[in-house]
Amino acid sequence: MPRQETLKKLRITLVRRRDALRRALAGDLSLLRELHQQKTGDPLDAAADTVQDELNSQLVEVEARELAAIEEAIDKFETGNYGDCEDCGKPIPLNRLKALPYASECIECKRKSELGDSGEGTKTPWNRMYDMTEADSL
Template identity: 40%
Template sequence: MARQDALLRLHKNLIARRSELRKRLGLELEELAHVKHSSASGDAADAAFDASGEEIASTLAELESKELAQIERALRRLKSGTYGKCESCSITIPVARLNALPFSTLCVKCQRDLEADGGWGSGRGTADWGRLADGNPMEDREVNISDLEIDMTK
């Protein structure tokens, strides 16, 4: 019953975060549209400053949009009864992980495996990064480009 209570609390948190993100995204997109349509005034430094501010706001809106999509996916999974189950191995994801990242779809083991394999379906990450990091990281040593190449035939 404790897991059920935790899932209900997570549902409420997801709903609240979704509402907050929708509101913030709406304001950010409105602000970006306003900046685009405002008349350009000032010198080149002002224009550069405005452009960098727009880029930061745009990147932030993109990240929040991705988080919103993940939250909405988690809410759909709650409705379908699959929330809290690993999409890869189907084991129950611990509540502690869901508390930390409420839109998790993978257990820690499967997430680690995914990241170790090069991530997100690439299946090509065969470079031996551990070999490159062995020894003293401050030590100057020669790195051969063949050590960094990835076999793309797989």
């Protein structure tokens, strides 16, 4: 199947996902408002409600980020830039777009951005961290 046909199908997928996320977010936000208006019974109920509120708000945040990425991808269709890497400008492979239709970078550029600009892995190696106060006392 030619690339343009696949991209058109991905646009349909993005629009459907966007609409579903909008409906879900509207429902999630109204549910959170309702829960805040209800009074809880005892401290254990209040603690359980607080935990549930936190989980719900984290879910809303993740859904909102995904929705923003999807809307940005749909906008790229209008400008003719959908499917092109934001960093190198090369076409993003179709397999990547099928897996993540709102991908804005090819795999190579995404890896570079995750490792840092130098490409040498500037992230902190958390598996090699140790207690600095203990090391300072030696």
